[in-house]
Amino acid sequence: MAVLNRLLRARGSDFSSIINRGFSTSSTLNSEINLRAASSLSHKSLPLGRIPKDRNVQWVFLGCPGVGKGTYAGRLSRLLGVPHISTGDLVREELSSKGPLASQLAEIVNHGKLVSDEIIIKLLSKRLEAGETKGESGFILDGFPRTIRQAEILEGVTDIDLVVNLKLREEALLAKCLGRRICSECGGNYNVACIDIKGENGSPGMYMAPLPPPPHCESKLITRSDDTEEVVKERFRVYNEMSRPVEEFYRSREKLLEFDLPGGIPESWTKLLQALNLYDHEGKKSAAA
């Protein structure tokens, strides 16, 4: 209770305004406490791309469906030793658990819509709390925040050092979503699409090789139920409407690193490490990828 009161005082009017916009008091408070517990308290933000010396990174990955947030956030989390927390994965875990939220979530996700801020924050808080008991610190968030309200809540409870905005041409995005395959046993992500866009009228071409599964996953591949053409197009529309403004939210706070993926994983990973000033870091920990 003492923590709760301190938090209320610290958050002042900003906190009240979130509640006034319709959040249930108790769930917002729980979320705030859990998010704050999972981060180091009141650190100053760092210049873009700088790794903090005294704590683990607190980064966010933004980008359209299929851009590769999970792939690159996952690689960076192994490299930097921080948890990769994907709200999409949390939603899918909840769906497969067949818990009380499952049928409500299936209806939303399979139509390409966003889950309510309140449910997402509840799932995220639960995940952060579990991580905290295991001694986790720092994070790379993937798929959160996806609305301005989520970004405001996150900003109210902790400092985000850096927001990486991954970008890829829409024709490649659609092909990547439709080609995505997941191993139903180990959860590994693969892609059967071979993207070969020819350069035209001065715009460069792009080649992305398929990412085949290892032989032991081949017979267990499944397709996400929301990776059909109709649903993917709806997810793009929802991204543009609800999540594009989150890019501006962080741009105006000078936290946004725009990153245009130049091609497939080998090329893009190297360039991303360079953009993040992590190229040398990876040399020392090449096992991470």
Ligand SMILES: Nc1ncnc2c1ncn2[C@@H]1O[C@H](COP(=O)(O)OP(=O)(O)O)[C@@H](O)[C@H]1O
């Ligand atoms: N932060 C969030 N807010 C609301 N809904 C979310 C959020 N994160 C994930 N979801 C739900 O989970 C689905 C899958 O998310 P994700 O795996 O991140 O997919 P995508 O490939 O569209 O980026 C989304 O379409 C949405 O329904």
